[in-house]
Amino acid sequence: MSSMFKEDPVFKATPESIGSLVASIHKGTIAIPDFQRSFVWDPKRTVELLKSIISRYPAGTLLTWEQSTSVKFGSRPFEGAPDPQKEPKRLVLDGQQRLTALYQALTGSGDYQFFMKVWPFIDRGQGALLNLEDVDLDSALLAYDLNGRMRFNPLDEEWQISKGVFPVAAYERLRPWFKKLARSVEEDRDAADQLEEVLNQFRDTYLQPLESYAFPVVDLPASTSLVAVCNIFETLNKSGKVLGPFELLTAKYYPTGVHLRDMWDTACQQYPLLVDFAVDPYSVLQAISLRSRGSAQRFDVLNRLDASSVGEHWNATVAAFADVLDMLKRECGVISAQWLPYSMTVVPMAAVYPEVAQLRSQYRALARERLRQYYWCTVFTENFDQGANSQAGADYKLLRGWVVGDSQEAPEAVSEFNLTDYDLLSARANRKALFRGFVTLLIQSGAKDFLTAQAITNLDPAGFILDGARIFPKAWLDLSGNNPDGHSSELILNRLMIDKSLRRLIKDRPFGEFVAAQEEFDRQKYVDVLSSHLVDDGEESGLERLDYNLFLQERLTLLVEQIEAVTGQSLIYESEG
Template sequence: MTSAYESDPIFQTNPLQVLNIVTRIQSREIALPDFQRDFVWDSTRTSELLGSIMSRYPVGTLLFWEQGEGQPFASRSFDGAPRSSGNPPSVLVLDGQQRLTSLYQALTGSGDERYFIKVDEFVDIPSRSVREVPQVDFEKAIFSMPATPKVGRRSHQLKPAHLPIAEVHQFDDWLDDYADIIGNDPQLALTAKEAKSLYREMRDKYINPLKTYGLPVLTLPSSTSMDAVCTIFETLNRTGKPLGPFELLTARFFPQGVNLRDLWDEAEANHRALKEFRIDPYNVLQAICLRVRGSAQRSDVLKQLTGDAIKEHWESTTAGFAGVIDMLQSDCGVTSQKWLPYGMLLTPMAAVWDMQKELKPLERSQALRRLQQFFWASTFTTNYDQGANSQMGADYSRLAKWITAGEGEAPEVMHELPINATTLRTATVRRKALYSGLICLLVKNRAADFHTGQTMTATRAAEAESHHIFPKAYLAKDQGSESSELMLNRSLIDGETNRIIASHAPSVYIEKMQTAYGEQRLTDVLASHAIASQHTSGLLRDDYTRFLDERLEIVIQLVEEATGKTIQRDVAR
């Protein structure tokens, strides 16, 4: 009898370089089984993965399944990769879709985001040396921008030191130009030759891993039974609560008489909003760390936070979260956690919440207005899409004085970061912060129920779903139309109205609605949803592009009112 240790394993192990995998995804030699879920990672998680690979840190094992004759699963390409060429793939990915899609899109410049490296974050020019991994702030060193027609020409955002990750294979050509720029800067006192030497060392340490990093791969042979594959896949995709910072700190502070688990249970019992908005108790610890250390970085929360600080600030901080949520629900249209643009944005706001409570009524009103402006500006500049921990620290340092007395500098989002009409015009529903922000603006604008004409209460708004204004099926008939999934084509629409809309042209279902409850009421309802309804409007003429342009202008006015900022109207399609 052959022992288990003498038997061949069901899988083979073999590391594959990143560039090899990307190339094989491009040629569709590697694909996904059709039952895999869609790509869901946001730009922050992709940036973190890129940073781990540049640091040569482990990023987990991939699971592949070789394909032979008559394999039972249909396959599909990775998001952003070329579609099927007719030839079946030789390998299907059972575990690793999110990581591989992120790497593929970043390294090929496909998908909704474009990723960049701030090369100067990796070098110390005064000492003529390349920084070690712990010295690099990867939240700053790697950033992304929405993929728009003008992304390559935004000189006010992209600088010579910003290397597109999709062009890392052309690093030496890029360096020739950048070294000349540095060599002509008298403040750096660095010759072009010295710059090339320094940045080539940086290339070898940080850029090359984006091509040569070996991802560990377990490969199941094509002979693996369907039962075995299903069991393996189900096991890999079971949900479970990972051990996080809150659990680690719970164990750390227990001997000091601070039982974080009991404190959190009590906080949820006292403040229903914490559970309704699924607040992570770790965010409360971050808010306390902001108060006592001015930082929300995980290293500071884990190392610098004390039991005494938690005892002093816990109750007021949890009450701060509840207070901020109540304000957002009452004054900003955030009816539920589903439509909260950024959960992390609550942390600095909760940390400063107590400061406005001691003000006189008129001063408190101004402070709350500033907090709301900060919320809206952060939402529509997508300021928390990446580097959220660093952003919380930077915002807290300015937010406290600014909201209470208008003293000191306002948070950078209030004057330094632009909101661009092009971004609003081209954003799809995948841009969660912008999409959620739009829905909340409509509720704030007293959006009326399409079916009854009544202003949506928080309950009605929470129950209504986001549906297409120009039906997806209707637009599909027009192959030249813009995407049906633009956020400007969505609004909160009750189920009854959505059934009336069906796949009809807008002019058809609008006529039915007008017959049901009159022209003036219909006009008022549409206006409450930031939709133009005059007889020449794009909606009534079934002109999708015109409708989008008209709605964009109305939405811009709402954003400007909410943020106190002026929107740049250089729309490009």
């Protein structure tokens, strides 16, 4: 009688290096089954994965399935990879997002390209490489959309040398670049040679894992049944609870009598806005770390924030979070978590707010005004798109003195506000923070609901579902010829926040055509509501004439006025003529 424990497992596990996996993706010997979803990671997740690889931390296992030569299974290449010349040998069942992210980052394909700063890894004073625990990885890795509009070219070598930044995709051919960099910062030949040697050590120490790091790969044999594959795939894709820094610190502080989980439950009962806005309790710890350590970096929160500081600042900080969220909801149009452009922006604001709450009324009003100005400037400069933890730390140092102290030096988003009208004219709705800022600005300015003509702020968010409908639909623009300048239909300026039920009535018509078809009473109501959404519906307006280009310019003018009002800054005009 044979024992079930003597049977061979249905899989085998072997380590495979990133270099080998990237080469296999490029050659098409491994591919993705057709039933897998598309690549959905945003660049921030790719940056986090690169940080784990560089740190040599575990980044999970991969699951592949060997393909039979007799039975073909539908597949496609990884996004960014060339079309394969022959059938793949293996399909990836689990790990597609990680492998696609690594392939695009290491080959320079995809919508974003990734860059790394050299100097966070080097002690310039000692002329030596820093240990990993002393490296600020949060600020060392960057992502740029090369199809977007930028005021510099990150692929320009002179710019790279001046900033000490190189493309991650160039990690295998950096020696000549290191030589140029060393000679650009060190006039003395011996000092330049020494720096060049340190830079090469940096490559061998911190970039080598981009080639040699090995994922454990569980490979299902070709004989594995389709039923078994489906069961395994469904099991792998069931969500589980993530063990995050808040959970780790909960365990760390428990013996000291600081019971974070109980404290958080109490805070949520006391301040319902924390629940309404789905505040991550780790954000509260980041704000406390700013107050006690001046840093929101994960390393500092996990290793330098002590239980006594948490106990000292907890009550004031959770109250500050609720106060800041209440201010954003009542005075900045952020009616729900869905429309908060950056959750991280709340962290430095909440870290400052306990001092604001203690000010006398006339000074508190000025402090709140400056907090709102900081919020709007941060949103419209998209300042938290990169390195949010580092940005929060830098902002807090200046925000505290500017809001509650005597300093006239404002945070970067305020002092270096550089938004142009062309930025707004060309911005698409997939720029999430900017789009949410646009929506909340409309709400803050008094935007009304098209069905009830009531201010959106007076409606119950639970029963009112905002939907970003296109004022001029794409299909109509493509057929009408009323878009001679070829503006995209996906522009933020072409979006109107309406209830989903109204969108079903409009269907695929331009909104101006829909309004013109209404009875006089409803038509007048819509005209009034349109004005509250910064849309001109006069007789010669772009909306009335179904002229998309004129409509965009009219709405841009109205939007610029509102942005300048809330930010206290003047925009740069580039689109005229």
